[in-house]
Amino acid sequence: MSTDSLPKTYKAVSSPRPHGAWEVLTKELRDPLPHEVLVRVHASGVCSSDHFVHDGSWPGLQYPRIPGHEVIGRVAALGSALAGSTRLRVGALVGVGWNGGYCAACAACRTGDFAACERGDVTGFTFDGGHAEYMYAPERAVASLPEEVLTNASYAELAPLFCAGVTVFDAIRTSEWSPGDICLVQGIGGLGHLAIQYAAKLGLKVIAVSSGSSKAELALSLGAHAYLDASSTDVVAHILALGGARLILCTAPYAAHISAIIPAVARGGTVTLVSAATDGKIEVENVMMNLRRATVRGWGCGCAPDTERCVTFSTMANVKSLVQEYSLEEFARAYAGVMENKARFRNVIVFP
Numbered sequence: 001m002s003t004d005s006l007p008k009t010y011k012a013v014s015s016p017r018p019h020g021a022w023e024v025l026t027k028e029l030r031d032p033l034p035h036e037v038l039v040r041v042h043a044s045g046v047c048s049s050d051h052f053v054h055d056g057s058w059p060g061l062q063y064p065r066i067p068g069h070e071v072i073g074r075v076a077a078l079g080s081a082l083a084g085s086t087r088l089r090v091g092a093l094v095g096v097g098w099n100g101g102y103c104a105a106c107a108a109c110r111t112g113d114f115a116a117c118e119r120g121d122v123t124g125f126t127f128d129g130g131h132a133e134y135m136y137a138p139e140r141a142v143a144s145l146p147e148e149v150l151t152n153a154s155y156a157e158l159a160p161l162f163c164a165g166v167t168v169f170d171a172i173r174t175s176e177w178s179p180g181d182i183c184l185v186q187g188i189g190g191l192g193h194l195a196i197q198y199a200a201k202l203g204l205k206v207i208a209v210s211s212g213s214s215k216a217e218l219a220l221s222l223g224a225h226a227y228l229d230a231s232s233t234d235v236v237a238h239i240l241a242l243g244g245a246r247l248i249l250c251t252a253p254y255a256a257h258i259s260a261i262i263p264a265v266a267r268g269g270t271v272t273l274v275s276a277a278t279d280g281k282i283e284v285e286n287v288m289m290n291l292r293r294a295t296v297r298g299w300g301c302g303c304a305p306d307t308e309r310c311v312t313f314s315t316m317a318n319v320k321s322l323v324q325e326y327s328l329e330e331f332a333r334a335y336a337g338v339m340e341n342k343a344r345f346r347n348v349i350v351f352p
């Protein structure tokens with residue numbers, strides 16, 4: 001499908017080299033390759049994982065690279081192989097998340113575990129992402145969204161669901177628990193503020209934990225049943241007195257804080273690391289975990305069909321990301337806010 005009716009160029013933000021300053025540049029718009037979807041981007045969330053592109057610490061990154069893996073927009077053109085697609089058409093509302101597609105042939109893919117594909121692409125890492133007016137996405141990375149998702153949320157409020165949202169939603173959804181069980185949410189940031197909403201809407205008794213009292217009111221307004229200030233409360237003793245936490249979602253990337261909260265897990269409970277702590281090793285007490293038959297597991301972002309489920313549920317349950325909007329030209333400031341932990345709670349690049 002040709003792009004004759006579209007602009008000849010588009011603006012994007014790009015990293016020229018590891019540790020290079022972000023550049024806003026103008027690129028030529030080309031026709032999509034056979035299996036590509038050209039997306040007119042309406043909003044693109046800034047994720048702390050964008051730092052891998054900035055500092056070059058992701059294996060195999062090639063430069064220049066446009067990051068952005070929390071993307072919502074509309075189909076602008078389809079590659080020739082997708083002309084007969086029954087789900088994608090020009091103008092359709094779509095999203096692109098962290099998972100940039102899968103090979104369909106590796107050991108993980110052959111068992112249907114596409115998110116763990118050994119040769120999978122990562123949006124904004126192995127191909128250019130959504131911090132741009134247009135992006136080219138492999139068809140397998142594209143989620144199809146019904147128009148109704150825009151009835152109670154803006155493009156900007158939806159964008160973070162494609163990484164932050166689906167990650168915490170699936171971390172909860174795929175754990176074993178019953179309605180009314182205690183879910184401890186460690187950290188109230190980009191991931192945590194969504195985790196509180198999902199866990200509460202799904203029927204868990206949410207107890208949010210952070211340091212200080214400044215986030216208490218917010219946590220309760222998001223649906224938490226209680227808030228604990230870890231700087232003045234013995235969180236583990238408090239939770240164990242209630243029978244322990246069936247779920248612990250660790251969302252703030254501080255290894256020491258995570259290690260300290262793990263002993264609050266209930267018998268048969270699950271601790272899920274959705275954080276990406278790189279400031280040290282997480283420690284667990286082996287015998288305690290044995291006696292409680294408890295689990296510590298990691299969790300990463302799902303695939304396009306997972307994001308479709310997450311966004312649909314978010315609309316139904318009125319779960320929304322709290323966002324601050326920036327223009328593409330303001331990207332460096334939006335990124336700095338995320339890296340300095342000042343975002344309340346997701347910074348999103350929006351396009352008029």
Ligand SMILES: [Zn+2]
Pocket residue numbers: 047048049069098163164
């Ligand atoms: Zn992300």
Ligand SMILES: [Zn+2]
Pocket residue numbers: 102103104105106107108109110116117118119120
């Ligand atoms: Zn694969």
